[in-house]
Amino acid sequence: MTTIDHFNxxxxxxxxxxxxxxxxxxLNVTRAAARLKIQQPAMSHSLKTLRMLFDDExxxxxxxxxxxxxxxxxxxxxxxxxxQKAEDALAFSEQFSPLTEQRTFRLGFSSxxxxxxxxxxxxxxxxxAPGVRLVARHAERQNLHAxxxxxxxxxxxxxxxxxxxxxxxxxxxxxxxxxxxxxALMPFTSPIGQQDYLTQPHALMSFTGSLMxxxxxxxxxxxxxxxxxxxxxxxxxxxxxxxxSPVLVTLPxxxxxxxxxxFGLVLCPVPLQLEVFPNSIVWPVNADSDPALEWLREQIxxxxxxxxxxxxxxx
DNA sequence: CAGAGTGCTGAGTCCGGGTT
DNA sequence: AACCCGGACTCAGCACTCTG
Numbered sequence: 124m125t126t127i128d129h130f131n132x133x134x135x136x137x138x139x140x141x142x143x144x145x146x147x148x149x150l151n152v153t154r155a156a157a158r159l160k161i162q163q164p165a166m167s168h169s170l171k172t173l174r175m176l177f178d179d180e181x182x183x184x185x186x187x188x189x190x191x192x193x194x195x196x197x198x199x200x201x202x203x204x205x206x207q208k209a210e211d212a213l214a215f216s217e218q219f220s221p222l223t224e225q226r227t228f229r230l231g232f233s234s235x236x237x238x239x240x241x242x243x244x245x246x247x248x249x250x251x252a253p254g255v256r257l258v259a260r261h262a263e264r265q266n267l268h269a270x271x272x273x274x275x276x277x278x279x280x281x282x283x284x285x286x287x288x289x290x291x292x293x294x295x296x297x298x299x300x301x302x303x304x305x306x307a308l309m310p311f312t313s314p315i316g317q318q319d320y321l322t323q324p325h326a327l328m329s330f331t332g333s334l335m336x337x338x339x340x341x342x343x344x345x346x347x348x349x350x351x352x353x354x355x356x357x358x359x360x361x362x363x364x365x366x367x368s369p370v371l372v373t374l375p376x377x378x379x380x381x382x383x384x385x386f387g388l389v390l391c392p393v394p395l396q397l398e399v400f401p402n403s404i405v406w407p408v409n410a411d412s413d414p415a416l417e418w419l420r421e422q423i424x425x426x427x428x429x430x431x432x433x434x435x436x437x438x
Numbered sequence: 439c440a441g442a443g444t445g446c447t448g449a450g451t452c453c454g455g456g457t458t
Numbered sequence: 459a460a461c462c463c464g465g466a467c468t469c470a471g472c473a474c475t476c477t478g
Contacts, residue, residue, distance in 0.1 A: 138469095152442055165470045167443055184442065184478070443476070452467075458460085 137209075139176070140202050142169040146182055147199045150189050219414040221252035228255065228419055231262025231270050233281025234328075235358055235378045236402070240280065244426045251422070263330045264337070271407050277416055278406035280423065282337070290405055293420070295427050297399040300338065301376035303362065303388035308369040313391035315371075320394050321347060326361045326372045329354035338373070341397050349373070362386040375400070377431055 145155040146166075156166035174181055177198070182189040191199070232241055241259055248255050262270055262279040268287055270276045286292045302320070306312060311319050327349070329336025334351040342349060352370065355361055358378050365372040366386040372379075373393060383390045404423060410416050 153440090161469095162471055163442075164444085164472075168470075171443080189442085439478105441477090444474085445472105446474100447470105447472085449470095450468085453465090455463090455465105457462080 139169055139173050140206060142166060143173055143181070143195075143198070144202055144206055146170065146189065147191060147195065147202075150182070150191070152189060219418050221255070221418065223254065224252060224415065225254040226256070226415060227258060228416075229258045229260065229276045231260045231267065231276040231279030231281070233263060233283075233402070234261065234330075234356060235375050236280050237261070239377055239381065240423070240427060240430065243430055244423060247422060247426050265330065267405065271405065277410065278404055278420070280402065280404050282400045282402045283405060284337075286403075286405055291408055291411065292403040292405040294401045294403050295424065296431070297401050299376045299399055300341075300373050300393050300397055301379040301390055302371050302373045302393055303365055303379050303383040303386075303390055304371050305365055305367075305369070305387060306389050307387075309371075313389045315391050315394060317394040320371065322350060324352040324370045325349045326353040326355070326364050326370050327351055328356065328358055328361060328374050330356045338397075338400075341400070342395075345395050345397050347395050358382070362388065 142155070142159065145158045146152070149155040149158060152166050152170065153163045156163045159166065170182065177194060179194040180192055181195040181198075182191055184190075230241075237259060241257075245257055248257065260270060260276050262276065262281060262283075264283050267279055267281075267283050268290075271279065271290060280295060282298065283292075302315065304315075304323075309323070327334065327336055327338060331337065333339065334354045336354055353361070353364060355364075358374050359382075361372045361374060362382055363386060364370060365388055372388070379390050404420055406416060406420070
């Protein structure tokens with residue numbers, strides 16, 4: 124491999140080569156300037172510098188055109204080759220090959236997505252990328268930034284609220300709430316009326332230690348308050364509780380639909396106009412250029428779409 | 439008269455010296 | 459070693475002059 128004299132290159136403005144190439148293309152200072160999106164005097168200044176550096180006129184005015192000198196003509200092909208190589212180098216990006224890649228991804232999931240999305244995602248990855256391994260971590264609003272910041276996870280999926288400036292995110296799906304109850308223990312049938320919904324005892328998911336958890340603001344904005352008697356960070360505990368007690372469980376509609384029946388519960392829409400909860404893929408900005416993570420985000424979108432194409436609970 | 443070249447200016451960047 | 463500051467330098471644009 125040949126060495127590069129960085130000191131000499133440091134003192135040579137490589138933009139001058141671009142100006143030279145544009146002049147060779149246009150043979151006109153004004154048009155060459157327009158090509159580089161600069162004003163004609165700036166191009167003229169560059170030409171003056173090039174003339175000084177190469178100790179040659181390079182282009183001489185003959186009537187209405189600028190004729191290249193023999194020195195300029197001999198430089199032209201070499202300058203073009205340099206610029207072409209630079210362009211190729213900048214356009215190059217590392218390719219990611221799912222079938223041959225050996226890599227461990229570390230993903231953060233909110234608790235419901237751990238069971239709802241992760242198994243299907245892993246099953247899918249085993250087929251399309253057999254060399255890929257996955258380490259799942261539990262991620263919630265409270266620890267998301269720390270996990271991403273420390274590099275403990277490559278990306279996270281869930282309902283996390285506002286992202287930091289050094290993070291990127293894309294909405295994967297918008298979640299609605301639904302409720303479940305054991306019809307044998309409750310004095311009504313599905314669909315439940317608003318009055319019953321607001322007065323009956325409730326169990327909710329919460330990661331904050333409060334009874335209402337992250338849905339509290341949504342209910343406040345809807346002008347409603349629930350009679351919350353139980354909260355847990357795990358939806359299985361809520362469903363199991365509702366199986367044995369006369370209580371309403373309000374939780375993400377995907378979870379309610381998929382697991383409610385397993386606990387002998389009936390599903391019904393929440394009889395309130397509540398906002399939706401955006402669930403996003405979140406990753407650090409510095410992972411933007413990683414083709415493997417870009418590929419993984421695409422797989423997550425695909426798997427999510429396959430699991431639940433239309434995530435709607437009818438009101 | 440169209441287009442190239444020049445002088446001047448402002449904005450941005452670099453760099454070296456002083457200070458903490 | 460890190461930070462700050464002021465002077466020097468670079469670059470591009472404006473206004474104008476020059477030239478073929």
